[in-house]
Amino acid sequence: MFDQYATLTIIGVIILLIGIALYATRKKGGLMLTLIGGLWLFTMGLYYGLAATKLYGSRSILLNVIGIIILIVGAALSIVYIKKYLGQAKR
Amino acid sequence: MSSGKSSTALWAVTFVIAALFIAFLLYIGIDIITKGLGNPSKWLITQPFVLLGATTWFIIGGILWALGTVLFFMELLGWTIRGGGKLVRQVIRWDPVDVSIVALTAAVYGGALAATGGIPIIPGFTWIRPANALAPLFGVLFGIPGALGTAIGNFIADALSGYLSVGSIGGFIGNFIIAYVPYKLMRDQTFRTPRSIVEFYVWGVIVASVWCSLYISWWLDALSPVIGLPTEFIWGFFAPWVIFNNAFITAIVSPILGYILYPPIKARGLHWTDRVEFK
Numbered sequence: 001m002f003d004q005y006a007t008l009t010i011i012g013v014i015i016l017l018i019g020i021a022l023y024a025t026r027k028k029g030g031l032m033l034t035l036i037g038g039l040w041l042f043t044m045g046l047y048y049g050l051a052a053t054k055l056y057g058s059r060s061i062l063l064n065v066i067g068i069i070i071l072i073v074g075a076a077l078s079i080v081y082i083k084k085y086l087g088q089a090k091r
Numbered sequence: 092m093s094s095g096k097s098s099t100a101l102w103a104v105t106f107v108i109a110a111l112f113i114a115f116l117l118y119i120g121i122d123i124i125t126k127g128l129g130n131p132s133k134w135l136i137t138q139p140f141v142l143l144g145a146t147t148w149f150i151i152g153g154i155l156w157a158l159g160t161v162l163f164f165m166e167l168l169g170w171t172i173r174g175g176g177k178l179v180r181q182v183i184r185w186d187p188v189d190v191s192i193v194a195l196t197a198a199v200y201g202g203a204l205a206a207t208g209g210i211p212i213i214p215g216f217t218w219i220r221p222a223n224a225l226a227p228l229f230g231v232l233f234g235i236p237g238a239l240g241t242a243i244g245n246f247i248a249d250a251l252s253g254y255l256s257v258g259s260i261g262g263f264i265g266n267f268i269i270a271y272v273p274y275k276l277m278r279d280q281t282f283r284t285p286r287s288i289v290e291f292y293v294w295g296v297i298v299a300s301v302w303c304s305l306y307i308s309w310w311l312d313a314l315s316p317v318i319g320l321p322t323e324f325i326w327g328f329f330a331p332w333v334i335f336n337n338a339f340i341t342a343i344v345s346p347i348l349g350y351i352l353y354p355p356i357k358a359r360g361l362h363w364t365d366r367v368e369f370k
Contacts, residue, residue, distance in 0.1 A: 002317055004257045011260075029169070032185045032239070035193055039243045047250040057253030059209055067205025067251055074198020078191045085187045086359065 005047065012040035105285035109346070112292055116339045123335070131328040136335050145312075145326040152309030159306050162271065163264050166235050171275075173369060181235075182368040189236045192361065196229045196240025201247030208252045222248075223269075223337050224344035227295035230270025231280045231349065232356050234363025238270035258318045261310025265303040269337065272299040274363070282349035291346055300337035304330050 016037025023030030046066075050056035055063065119136050126133045132141060140148055165171065171181040183189060203222035226245075229237035245266035249255045254262075273280075273295035279287040308330040311320050320329070356362050 004317065005255070007257060008255070008259070029167070029185055031187075031190050032167075032193070035190050036239070036243065039194070039197055040246065043243075043247050043250045043255070046247065047255050050250065056250075063251050064206050064208060064210070067202045067208065067248070069202070070198055070247065071202025071206055074202060075195055078195030078198065082188055082191045082195070082361070085191070 005044070009041070009044045012037055012044055015040055101285040105288050108289060109292065109342075112296070113342050116335070116342055119335055120339060131331070134331060136331040137327060140326050140331055145322050148305070148326050148330065149309060149312055149322075152305040152312070155302055155305045156309040156313075159264060159268050159302065163267055166271070167239075171369070180370040182370065183235055184366060188361070189366065192233050192236040193240040193243065196225075196233060196237050197243035197247065200225050200229065200241050200244030201251075202244075204244065204248035205251035208248070219340065220336060221340055221344070223340045224348060226266060226269040226337075227273045227291070227299055227341055228270075228345050228349050228352065230272070230274035231277060231291075231295065232352060232362060234274050234367055235271075237363070238267045238274060241270040242267040256318055257314060258307070258311050258320075261307045261314075265307040265310075268306055269299045269303045272302060280353075280364075282346055282353050288346055291349070292342065295345060296338050296342045300334050300341065303337060304333035307333065 014037075015033055019030055019033030019035070019037045021030070022028075023034050047056060050063075119134075122135045131137050166181075169180055169183070170178060173179050200222060203225065204220055207221050226241045229241050231237075233240070242263045245262050246255075246259055249259045249262060273291060276294040276298070277287070277290040279290060281287050282291065308325050311318055311329065312322055312325045315322065315325070353362075357365070360366070
């Protein structure tokens, strides 16, 4: 039986490993691939977590709340980091 | 004086085009409501799919899938097509700012899709995704990092809405395309001229929505033995629904958001035109 989730997890691991390898050898795009792989695996972690708690595929309002948390925390962290980096670059 | 008059006339024509376009999409929406969500074969938007048949759409979708996939990998590998069809190197810095832009757009798009998932924004339309309006904007404002963030955001939203499967790989690149098409094909990306607005309706609303829908639909059909969706459902419901869902929200909300967001992003040097070089 073909396991879709295992396949998606393996793809995420491969992207992450290639990204880390490129980043370690200071090749361009390494950071990008590491981020894609990291967020891909974050998504798979989210799926496994939701599946384990039987929330996956449900119509629970908790899923909307998780969406709001991802939106606020993700956006806030990114904006703070961009501001910090642009501030450093100016100096 | 005459240039002022012609500018006013151009704006008037643009507003009429936009209003007609939104009215047409509203008509399609009303048509879906009156005929019922359970009768997709009767919807106006489904008729081109009924007339041409699943095989024809599978072929058209296959061509667009191949083209979209080649462009996706080409862009990530640092190659792009510029004016006159020339293949050139594009230098994206992929520094902490670009990486943060990917994370920002992924979090905002994925979070917003999940936050509004299952909520009937319009009565009877629990699947309307208001966050779809952000996808083409992220491409126009941030270029490839924005398009990549859109792709990842959709992937995260799939996990939260219960649609995660190998089909999500198609959704990943399909959503990249929604952002990529207006980024690549709009000549005026300011949202401040009639030309910019009309270009957005052509590339960001019509072409991007159709391409994304056919891209994902082809992928779902090709993998139907694994995913298990019947061909009739994919071409008779999913494909027309995705076109409507994307185009409807994008046509109404995105130009307004683009008008608001363009100046602060440009002023902070985050617009893609200030961060990418072509060789």
